[in-house]
Amino acid sequence: MDNRQWGNPYYGGGMGMGCPPPPQYCPPQVLPTQYDPPLFSPTQQYVKPVLSNEVVTHIHPSHTTTVNQHMIHHKHYFPHTESCVNECCETHTMCGMPVNPCCPQMPFGY
Numbered sequence: 416m417d418n419r420q421w422g423n424p425y426y427g428g429g430m431g432m433g434c435p436p437p438p439q440y441c442p443p444q445v446l447p448t449q450y451d452p453p454l455f456s457p458t459q460q461y462v463k464p465v466l467s468n469e470v471v472t473h474i475h476p477s478h479t480t481t482v483n484q485h486m487i488h489h490k491h492y493f494p495h496t497e498s499c500v501n502e503c504c505e506t507h508t509m510c511g512m513p514v515n516p517c518c519p520q521m522p523f524g525y
Contacts, residue, residue, distance in 0.1 A: 486510055 488508050 488510055489509070490506060492504055
């Protein structure tokens with residue numbers, strides 16, 4: 416007997432000469448799920464600015480003192496005579512007003 420006719424699985428079967436028969440599939444065998452170790456990507460950095468407002472109050476006090484100076488000039492005379500009458504004369508002369516450094520004077524007294 417010829418092995419090509421009876422013992423060869425690629426012979427016959429109605430599919431034509433030399434064609435293998437279609438494969439037969441078994442039900443799948445399901446294995447338990449396997450877990451690989453986790454893969455870590457590089458950490459992404461985020462910047463979240465938080466702003467807080469603060470008001471600092473600066474107080475710069477000032478004070479102006481106006482000093483009114485009144486100049487009184489006393490001129491004393493002591494006349495001497497041969498009589499028995501003593502005479503005393505007194506004058507009060509205002510020699511001007513002091514200048515206020517805070518207020519400039521107007522020209523020509525205006």
